[in-house]
Amino acid sequence: MSYSQQQIKERMEKLIAEIDRLRVLYHVQDDPQADDVVYSSLMDELRELEKQYPHLRDASSPTQRIGGKPRDAFRKTVHKVRQWSFDDLFDYESLVAWEEKVKRMMDKKGLDTTELAYCCEMKIDGLKIILTYEKGKLVTAATRGDGITGEDVTHNIKTIHSVPLTLPYPIDLVVVGEVWLPAQELERINAERAKNDETPFANARNAAAGSIRQLDPRIAAGRKLDMFVYDIDVLEGNEQYCETPQTQIAVLGLLQELGFKVNRIFQLCDSCDAIEKMYTAWIDKRNDQDFAIDGVVIKINDKNAQKALGYTGKAPRFAIAYKFPAEKTTTVVENITVQVGRTGVLTPVAHLRPVAVAGTTVSRATLHNEDEINRLGLKIGDTVVVQKAGDIIPEIVEVLTNMRTGKEQSFDMRTACRTVCGGDVVRDTIGTKNTENSVAYYCKDANSFAMRKEQLRHFVSRKGMNIDGLGEKIIVQLMDEGLVADQSDFFALAKGDVEHLERFAQKSAENLIAAIDRAKRVELAKFLFA
Structure with missing residues (x-):
């Protein structure tokens, strides 16, 4: 389009x-x-x-730009070091391209790239917080804000027990980390909010942000917030106490020495292949942790190289975020059609602008029934949120009504169903008094072409008779030619019946007949399913 x-x-x-x-x-x-x-x-x-x-x-x-300005309700604080966000990448090819770009920049600056190594850390999906210590004492905890000015949330951060109020050494220090909420605590908070008729938090990150941005520290104190610290922006007055780290791995070690909680899931990788191996391993394990993870942060391990490469206007050149495949994303509904099942039930299907979600490209999503369309308030042309988890069929979970242009079109379920069935449709009744309508439409004519096609397709499917070569288009062709009207007709087919048809030649016709012959002996379970 x-x-x-x-x-x-x-x-x-x-x-x-x-x-x-x-x-x-x-x-x-x-x-x-x-x-x-x-x-x-x-x-x-x-x-x-x-x-x-x-x-x-x-x-x-x-x-x-990077983020948003702080609320006036909080005291504003200017960061000693500007706060950046990482650029993102989503596939191995982009990772290789990023490394090649980094190496070209290092070559121009006369830096050695023969032993280039990367510190790869989990990208915690929480709220970024900057902690400032003077002479070993916590003086300020601030949100990122717009990267230059943030909100002073020290009173709330002090309620997090994993954040040290005093360091073991009287040094000046600025560190960066992520505040997060454990999964079990999110469940407890949302259950409590439901009892109070309050809107539950959509995820742990939103809950952490909502807890920290409270004027009353008792709210944050009542929630079991935690914090991982992962970087050092300023380190001064440390000469007689500890060495200045020369690598990112050493930074993580010093942070642990100073009493900060550091996520122990990190790895030193010496190639894109090693990074990809770690990344792939954690895609399936990310939901097993008590904290949310949405990718792997890749940083050049050498601090001198980091300093030489510097920053763009928005992000560091020496680091990148390798994001996990999204399980939710946005796209546009380009059309809505209806498909008929073997029992005659009619299901609306959204045809989407193709979009990557959960590692696959999605172009369709189930809408279940007319009631679901009405609940969503969905129209053709709407911008929507699509969700896909594991092998579950993608579904639309939200309509972004603010994205409407006025050109969206309403969908008439009954009219679409009649077109598919080639006749009238019914909405079955349930309950003993036949007073309550079900949510599903059915083809009124049980012998409609659409229903018979689905019954035949079900019969030959892999879980049924498992007849290779009988896809939907071939079944429709056999029905149009009058060769197949019911399931038994498949077993009366001969090579001469099909080899003259479009998509068939002598060999493909022989293969189909052979597959049908094999299906004459089938396991009882498959026969019953068919």
């Missing part, structure tokens, strides 16, 4: 407006209404459009 320049411009304006609305709710008003993956997905789409159409990029686009 092609779009005009005006349509693309309008889409970009809608994206900017919605991203900014979510940013204000999350970062300024402490009222998060969307998962981070939703925000990130919208940002990714905007970045891609700006890349393709740079002449349409707005100078005030959210891609040109």
Whole structure:
């Protein structure tokens, strides 16, 4: 589907407006209404459009900044060192390209790349906090804010027991870490909020952010927040107490020595292949931890190389975030159709603008039934949040109504069902008094073409008779030619019946007949399923 320049411009304006609305709710008003993956997905789409159409990029686009300004309710504090966010990558090819770019920059600066190594750490999905110590005493804890100015949340951070109030040495220190909420604590808090008729937190990150951005420290103290510290921005007055780390691995070691809680899941890798092996291993294990993980942070281990490479306007050149496949993302519903099952039940299906979610490209999502469409308030053309976990069929979980342009179209379930069935449809009744309608439509004619096709497709499926070569298109062709009307007709087919048909030749016809012959002897369980 092609779009005009005006349509693309309008889409970009809608994206900017919605991203900014979510940013204000999350970062300024402490009222998060969307998962981070939703925000990130919208940002990714905007970045891609700006890349393709740079002449349409707005100078005030959210891609040109880091975060949001702090609330006036908190005292503002200026960071001693600017706070950056990592650039993201999502596949091995991008990882290799990033390493090649890093090596080219190092070569230009005369740096040795023959023994280049990377410290790979878990990317904790929490709230970034900067801790400042003077002469070994905690004086300030601040949020990242816009990267230059943050919010002073010292009163809440002091309630986290893993954060030391006093260091073992009287040094000046600025460290960076992530505040997070254990999964079991999130369940407890949400159960409590449900009892009080309060909206539950969407995830642990939102709960951690909501806890830290409270004026009353008793709220944070009542929640079992934790914090991992992973980097040092400033280290002064340490000469007689400890050495200045020359590698990222040494940084993590010193942080542990100083009494900070450090995530012990990190690894020194000497190649992209080693990084990929670690990354792949943790995709399946990420949900086994008590804290949320959304990727692997890759940093050049040598601190001198880090300093030489420096930063872009938004992110460090010496580090990158290798994000795990999203289990939620945003896309557009381009159409809604109806499919019929072998029992005649009619199910609406959303046809999506193809999008990557949970490691696969998704172009369709189930809508279950008409009641689900009405609950979502879904229209054709809507921007939606799609969720996919494991092998579960992708589903639409939210409609982003603020992204509407006015050109969206309502979907008429009954009309679409009649088109599929080739006749009228019914909505069955349930209950002893036949007074309550079920949520599903059915083809009224049990012998409709659509129903018979699905019954035949079910019969030959892998879990059924397992007849190779009988896909949906072939079944439709056999029905159109009058060769197959019910399941028994498959076993009456001969090579001469099919070899003249489109998609068939002598060999493919022989293979199909052989597959049908094999199916004449089948396990009882498969026969019953068919």
